[in-house]
Amino acid sequence: MAITSANQLELLQTAEAVAREKMIDPGLVIEAMEESLARAAKSRYGSEMDIRVSIDRKTGKATFTRVRTVVEDDLLENYQAELTVEQAKQYTADPAVGDELSDEVPPVEMGRIAAQSAKQVILQKVREAERDRQFEEFQDRAGTIINGLVKREEYGNVIVDVGRGEAILRRNEKIGRESYRPNDRVRCYIKDVRREQRGPQIFLSRTDPQFMAELFKMEVPEIYDGIIEIKAVSRDPGSRAKIAVISNDGSIDPVGACVGMRGSRVQAVVNELQGEKIDIIPWNDDQPTFLVNALQPAEVTKVVLDEEAERITVVVPDEQLSLAIGRRGQNVRLASQLTGLDIDIMTEAEESERRQVEFATRTKLFIDTLDLDEFFAQLLVSEGFTNLEEVAYVELDELLVIDGVDEGTAGELQTRAREFLDAQNAKAVEKARELGVEDSLFAFEGLTPQMIEALAEDGVKTLEDFATCADWELAGGWTVVDGQRVKDDGVLEKFDVSLEEAQDLVMTARIQLGWVDPADLEAEAEEGDAELSEEAEA
Numbered sequence: 001m002a003i004t005s006a007n008q009l010e011l012l013q014t015a016e017a018v019a020r021e022k023m024i025d026p027g028l029v030i031e032a033m034e035e036s037l038a039r040a041a042k043s044r045y046g047s048e049m050d051i052r053v054s055i056d057r058k059t060g061k062a063t064f065t066r067v068r069t070v071v072e073d074d075l076l077e078n079y080q081a082e083l084t085v086e087q088a089k090q091y092t093a094d095p096a097v098g099d100e101l102s103d104e105v106p107p108v109e110m111g112r113i114a115a116q117s118a119k120q121v122i123l124q125k126v127r128e129a130e131r132d133r134q135f136e137e138f139q140d141r142a143g144t145i146i147n148g149l150v151k152r153e154e155y156g157n158v159i160v161d162v163g164r165g166e167a168i169l170r171r172n173e174k175i176g177r178e179s180y181r182p183n184d185r186v187r188c189y190i191k192d193v194r195r196e197q198r199g200p201q202i203f204l205s206r207t208d209p210q211f212m213a214e215l216f217k218m219e220v221p222e223i224y225d226g227i228i229e230i231k232a233v234s235r236d237p238g239s240r241a242k243i244a245v246i247s248n249d250g251s252i253d254p255v256g257a258c259v260g261m262r263g264s265r266v267q268a269v270v271n272e273l274q275g276e277k278i279d280i281i282p283w284n285d286d287q288p289t290f291l292v293n294a295l296q297p298a299e300v301t302k303v304v305l306d307e308e309a310e311r312i313t314v315v316v317p318d319e320q321l322s323l324a325i326g327r328r329g330q331n332v333r334l335a336s337q338l339t340g341l342d343i344d345i346m347t348e349a350e351e352s353e354r355r356q357v358e359f360a361t362r363t364k365l366f367i368d369t370l371d372l373d374e375f376f377a378q379l380l381v382s383e384g385f386t387n388l389e390e391v392a393y394v395e396l397d398e399l400l401v402i403d404g405v406d407e408g409t410a411g412e413l414q415t416r417a418r419e420f421l422d423a424q425n426a427k428a429v430e431k432a433r434e435l436g437v438e439d440s441l442f443a444f445e446g447l448t449p450q451m452i453e454a455l456a457e458d459g460v461k462t463l464e465d466f467a468t469c470a471d472w473e474l475a476g477g478w479t480v481v482d483g484q485r486v487k488d489d490g491v492l493e494k495f496d497v498s499l500e501e502a503q504d505l506v507m508t509a510r511i512q513l514g515w516v517d518p519a520d521l522e523a524e525a526e527e528g529d530a531e532l533s534e535e536a537e538a
Helices: 008-022 026-045 112-140 209-219 254-259 261-272 287-294 318-325 327-339 348-370 374-382 388-393 396-400 407-434 449-457 463-467 471-475 499-512 518-537
Strands: 051-055 062-071 082-084 100-104 145-154 157-161 166-169 185-196 199-205 228-236 240-247 277-282 302-306 311-316 342-347 477-481 484-488
Touching (some): 026 051, 026 062, 112 185, 145 166, 145 209, 157 185, 166 185, 185 209, 209 240, 228 254, 240 287, 240 327, 254 277, 261 277, 277 287, 311 348, 342 348, 407 449
Parallel strands (some): 240 277
Antiparallel strands (some): 051 062, 145 157, 145 185, 185 199, 302 311
């Protein structure tokens, strides 16, 4: 089959028809045709030739061109696609190495096999272009809601027709025991779009927390307009959910706007989520206050926040315990997901018992170390003293506020505390030297003798050893393992060394050893400040 003037326009008409049907650029179809014709020409003239085809976008005329590259004389290998500088002078006046010379060759007669091969090339290119278009379209729509028709179900996964492609709703992304029949309409959240070998894969979800957030955005105009902002969402799909909202306009109640007139707005979301109960909670930047709101409908008596461990202890009345925890721990689990904190719940009776144990432990500490009677030791604990260091080095005036304590008694208390601490320090130094601690570590400021003893027991005996420690190895921390937060014990954690303090100590040791240049640290700090200021301006 030769490409004659009679069928030149048919090429353009075919390209237009295919592009319109597949909703892709006609230029891509023509490029596929050019490649297929070039491949057919190579089978006719020889695969070593560099044959290129250009189809005129207006007339449909196909031009076949042989391209040869100018190379050095000693590098000529393929005379069909290369030529020397001397040979190139026959075609151009001043050839240079690397130039490409082209000359037109006669169009090829396409036999049945060549025509079939050309058809396959075109189909493959069109299919790739269609997949690219589909991927780009749905990639832009990731994170939004889409409506589709159920086509079929495969091993519990639902295949959904979303218009210009198919998407998959996996069985673990369905709410509860949802089941669908062919041609059922379904509304889903586009969770992910991936480019794979078999084409773009679109993954849907009805259990993702953002699905509920997007539903509220559709039902509540104030959220869509940005007046009300959704700050956090947690869900137990099909059962219960919590959503935290805040208003950027003081005159608009965020909770009331989301509930709607007679609950119409929230009810529309509930119906879509198969009756999932939704608690709408006002957001608060103060974490304890926000947590009290998140644990609704339970009442909270007291909140104790441990920011370093990202844990929070909540005290509730005895009769509110089951309500705060919820059925199978649902309420506290959702509140934990909403706040991003681990939550411990205890009753007032349990909290009182814990306080009594702490009080008794501290009282015994002062009785044993300061040789006090029980009543006087209890006075110290009642005034907020928790350890010997506080008694030994506190301002004298803070001891004088205790009933029955005069300057003489206060001085005696501090003397006893300091003598006991000095004895402990001497004992710790002796033990550390027995373990082989070098003077470089003793001379390092910021470490007490007890800290040095603890480090020695862990194998840290020189300043070099200390400088190689990670901050979390000293201060402790938390690691997420299989979705659970696991505690990492630190060598100096029992001395209340924070992560920031550990970082400073280690960095100071590295500077003293000459491992780190302070000027470099200052430069890095200045760069960090500059980046932060740029982000703030943006």
